[in-house]
Amino acid sequence: MDQYAVPVVWSAETREHDPRHEIWVGVATEGTEVAARVDTILAALRDQGHRVVEAETHGDDVLAAVHDPEMLEFLQGAADRWRVGPYADLVGQERVVPYLFPTPAMTGGLPARPAVSVHADAGRFVYDTMTLVGPGTWGAARAAVDCALTAVDLVDRGEPLAYALCRPPGHHATRAGLGGSCYLNNAAVAAQALRDAGRGRVAVIDVDAHQGNGTAAIFYDRADVLYGSVHVDPAAGWFPHVVGHAEETGRGAGEGATRNLPLPEGTTDERWLEGVQDLAEWAASAGCDALVVSLGVDAALDDPESPLLVSEEGYGRAGALVGATNLPAVVVQEGGYHLPTLGGLVAAYVGGHASGTPLRAAR
């Protein structure tokens, strides 16, 4: 191959998270965010001639800057609390799943305390019933953060582009909340690490089919990290349902530093690519000196989790559009669940980004 061989950072420990099932609209459905995703993506990128790199262990400093310490403590200990609880006899399954949510609707202004039982306490941090915590979840999520941080190190040392095979994904994880199959926000950690390494302004470009409400919320008040997303319209009934609308543009110092480009169900390549190009040009013209790409490939036409209809070629062209910014970039894996096409979609994006040719002249 005559193109740049992109470093692909991965960790075997990311396979250890097994969601087993999700509780979706009251029924247990098969989890789609499975460990086999790691192997199929890795194989496809290897086949394309990219360089596989093992993630290095990093300290918790950046993670603690992005996430609430109580949430981190909960996630790290939840599976053990469940294991020593009565749950084996009570329900016969070992995944932590919230049973109530102590929102203001429940507490009604009373001075609430954290619940003692882990099944009642989980709703303090887990905001949906699809994001179960199992024995390997913390280790895998923490290893995914190491993948993102190792990719940042590589870019910091001069690589123009590095890909982090993060699993579980992260862009739905807020500062103090986990949901949407996400536990720790790998993209937010990468953006913060780039800032800490001296980049003046960083943009997160999120091409996952769903708006990354976690990343959006973490940086909503900040001017130094832009967040732009192209995604299926939450107002059409899609996750994250309550946020991700076009009028959300940032707040305070962050006013204008958030962009949401919602698309209708059934959107195909051309319109989706216009959104991607719009975000890439926005990041470049806003004076950003580094990018984080939240690479979800669940906008693809075969993917079971979204109604967008982007082709593999479309993902390749999206990569080229973002690559045309010529900004150093850390690409972080987010969603993408159709195992037969998953590896090809990721490889198409990464190859396109490495080749970096514009769809049309920059405005």
Ligand SMILES: [Zn+2]
């Ligand atoms: Zn998604």
